Amino acid sequence: MSVKEHWISIIHQMQDNICAAVEACDGKAIFFEDKWDRPEGGGGKTRVIANGNVFEKGGVNTSIVFGDVTDAMKTQLKINGAKWFACGLSLVIHPLNPFVPTVHCNYRMFELYNEKEEVIDRWFGGGTDLTPYYLFEEDARHFHQTYKNVCDQFDPSFYPTFKNTCDNYFVNWHRNEERRGIGGIFYDYQRATEKQDVDFWMNFGNRCGNAFAEAYITIVEKRKHAAYTEANKHWQEIRRGRYVEFNLVHDRGTLFGLKTNGRIESILMSLPPTVRFEYNYQPAFGTAEYKMQEACLHPRDWLNETTDEEKDEWARRSNTC
């Protein structure tokens, strides 16, 4: 099996696994699949879920696309070669309940070929990040710890590096560098080396992608029955506005797709189902909404900070001395 075939099978298995986990958690809605062809070469399987018990809108998409390297790719993307190939999985899940976070992930491989169709370059990218509407610090730690555990099995430098890359990518630069959420991991342009070969990177992507259920579904199960008010839903829709702003103004993948005749509906599946934009909306100081916004404005080192419980414990001890 070629590298390409191996990666395709990983991505399709990942899509099946994730869809099964999401459906089981939802208990009502199931995915429907749109298969599409790309006129210039390749196509994809877009799987969409909507109006579930738990998930208001979501998509788990795979695509396998290829073609000639165009002049636009040479100048705008600085890609040199005769032909290219890309295969990846991309998902965004928007839950109904504002206490359940939105999740995004993407795992992909890119290959470049010369005129003889020999591989002349190959790189891997990917990551998973969380966008809560209300901050539960234990959930943030659980999410980051899950990916740190995967990373640490491959290279101890990965988690801190990829966590940092993630914090610096999902940023609404126009809003005082407010982050879209509380991050996770993100890596790109990772090429095989003697020590970390192609199998290493495929395996890493595979393991990260398949940590989805442990990282995310665990949190959903914990929060999905939480009671919420109209005010909570209102806040979720305001924050979803920030999601739209990031995806349409800053996200390189979305903009590249929109400007190069990608499949629009598969690209924009990432946009939240219902959204609000209000003039200069600001949560009141000290509220749960305010704390969530602060966590987006100031990325935190979730696995190396004093927890609220620890702070309380220390305060109690110092009071009893």
Added chain:
Amino acid sequence: MSVKEHWISIIHQMQDNICAAVEACDGKAIFFEDKWDRPEGGGGKTRVIANGNVFEKGGVNTSIVFGDVTDAMKTQLKINGAKWFACGLSLVIHPLNPFVPTVHCNYRMFELYNEKEEVIDRWFGGGTDLTPYYLFEEDARHFHQTYKNVCDQFDPSFYPTFKNTCDNYFVNWHRNEERRGIGGIFYDYQRATEKQDVDFWMNFGNRCGNAFAEAYITIVEKRKHAAYTEANKHWQEIRRGRYVEFNLVHDRGTLFGLKTNGRIESILMSLPPTVRFEYNYQPAFGTAEYKMQEACLHPRDWLNETTDEEKDEWARRSNTC
């Protein structure tokens, strides 16, 4: 009074006139004003209306901004000079009732100075365009006719030229060149000539801007009491999604503001209050929603086409021959 002072007074008077017309039509909500300063020079008056009887969200903003020509402006905007000045009015009004269209307009002047603070270049731009959710052909004709009447008093070539520029600017290029709405007029980089001097262009902007009530409020008054269903509101929110896509992905003014430390809340005031994004939503063939979408996909020459009434009349006559 200098050109600058004259234009500033035109813009502020226009803001007062438009706000008064909008408030009178709404009958409940009134504008509140946020005055803001720009650290690099100048500031603005953002006037916002929300949760009215008729208008769900709207902003009528003026700004007077100036500063040194930066390196970024020289390279990205191809502007040469020592200092610049810009003054304009910008408005977007989103009504509650899906049978009432959204309107946008913008009138502005830009000046460039040399080191001695002498004016070395000056141009005018502006326009008004309509975004209905349901198509009433008589409203489309009324809107276009109003601006044609203003244009024709200045130059008979203006309306066809500026109508065309408008159709080719407010375009969601990523959606098969779907237009944001049914257009109007749009002009830019208009410089004084011997025949059409600075006063001519100031007067033209003034007359276009002050045609707002005749062009738009007339339509609002006709439709504001129309009964509507949840399905109509749903469709309005889907189409508002297209408004968001255009403003965040394509609109040069919005993107320039977001990327150059503009006042974010004044820029993003244009975004609709509530929005829906659904995967691959398509109105059923032949419905009112479908007809609206078709009118956006294929811009029409509203003032030179056979009307439905005329077609009916001809069909009736040919049947009776």
